[in-house]
Each structure stands twice: as C-alpha cells, then as structure tokens.
Amino acid sequence: MTETFVLHKDLICHYSKYFKKALEGNFEEAKSGVVKLDDVDIRAFKSLVHWFYTQKIVAADSSGVEGASPAAIMEIQKALNPRYQTERAIDPFIKLYLLSDRLDIKRCRLDTFRALHDSLHKGSHAVLPSYGNLNLVWNGLPPTSGLRKYIIDMFGWYTQAHEEAWRTGMVRSRLERECLISIMAVICRKHADAVYGRSPPWIVDVCQYHEHESEGEKKACCIKSEPA
Numbered sequence: 001m002t003e004t005f006v007l008h009k010d011l012i013c014h015y016s017k018y019f020k021k022a023l024e025g026n027f028e029e030a031k032s033g034v035v036k037l038d039d040v041d042i043r044a045f046k047s048l049v050h051w052f053y054t055q056k057i058v059a060a061d062s063s064g065v066e067g068a069s070p071a072a073i074m075e076i077q078k079a080l081n082p083r084y085q086t087e088r089a090i091d092p093f094i095k096l097y098l099l100s101d102r103l104d105i106k107r108c109r110l111d112t113f114r115a116l117h118d119s120l121h122k123g124s125h126a127v128l129p130s131y132g133n134l135n136l137v138w139n140g141l142p143p144t145s146g147l148r149k150y151i152i153d154m155f156g157w158y159t160q161a162h163e164e165a166w167r168t169g170m171v172r173s174r175l176e177r178e179c180l181i182s183i184m185a186v187i188c189r190k191h192a193d194a195v196y197g198r199s200p201p202w203i204v205d206v207c208q209y210h211e212h213e214s215e216g217e218k219k220a221c222c223i224k225s226e227p228a
C-alpha cells in the first residue's frame, strides 16, 4: 500500500541529509518534488513526521496506541508477558532510529536514543531486549552504530546464562553467530565488572552510545548517565 505525505521541503531538507541530497541535487526528485521510499515502516514514518514538526518523540506501538507517550505504552503493556512487552515497547524506538539512520537525520537519532534510554531505565525493573529487537538492530544498523552497541550491551548485561533459553539452544537458534559472539563478549565483561563492583556500561558512560555535534557538546551532554 502506498501512502503519500505532504511535508515542507525546507524543513525536511534542514534535518535530513538524505532529503537534502534528493530534493536539492540534480535528481529527478528535485524537479518533481516527490521522493519515493520503499520498504518504510509507516508507523515509524508517522513518528518521524511528528518529530519533524515538534522535535518530540512519539513512538507508536503496533497495537495502535498512537499518540501515547513511551511511558504510557510501557504502562499499558505491563500486564503482558515481559519479553513480549519489552519487544513491543522498544520496537517503535528502534524502527524510528533505523529510519533516522536511513534518512541521515542525526538530531532525530539522538532524540530517539534519549527517549528510549529514559523509558527503559524508569522504575526499578531491568529490561531485557528481545530477539526481535536484537535482530532489528543487528541487521539494520552498521557495526559502528551506538544503538546497536547499546542493545547488545543491555542484552548481555541482563541475560542470565543459566536461563532456559541458553540451555535449550533457543538463544543460538534465534540470533546470528556474530551477534551471539558480541553478546558473549559482553557477558564475560559483565562478570569481570561484577568482581570489581563496576556499574553497567551505560551508567559509566552513556555517551559511548550516541553522537555529538562537537567535543564541546559532548562535555555539556544533556543526556545524563543516570536517567531521571
């Protein structure tokens, strides 16, 4: 199904290097003013349109809780199976991040990471990313991606090696070999960190997972290691 969005060119070109190149270059799109995007998650695109006009992240989940805040979505899904709940809660953020990455919108990637980080670390319970979350970031983002590292670190930190899923081979069957190796490296580091009483890596330095415009911005980074 094709859906058409009418957006202000100056606005989207300001934020997105992809749209800027397409609409201000020597391409057909620049003449027609129409950019066709294949294989786009329509809910993620709607969240992106919302971000373009408000610079606020509204991650709609697949059950149609559109417009709800991430915290409200988490609340609604509290009663559901934890792993499922996690996937549903994290997926909208990951899909929006993937779209921001594809359309080269650095600011939206940063805002999405901040919203995800805040919502995952509210309250006292630990959140384990699902296999679905892992496969999305593993297949959709480059190895240098901060979000990919973040999700891998979270999974490695919160997974328990004695869990049923590890013993039965479930984890091995659901993830790619390289992805599994990255997770196992995190598990090894986690045990070493525990010996020395170190905090999770995102508490030690959350800036390793997201971008900065400059060194100055990094120093004054608005994302605090300890989420509010």
Ligand SMILES: [Zn+2]
Pocket (backbone or CB within 6 Å): 206, 207, 210, 211, 212, 218, 221, 222, 223
């Ligand atoms: Zn930072």
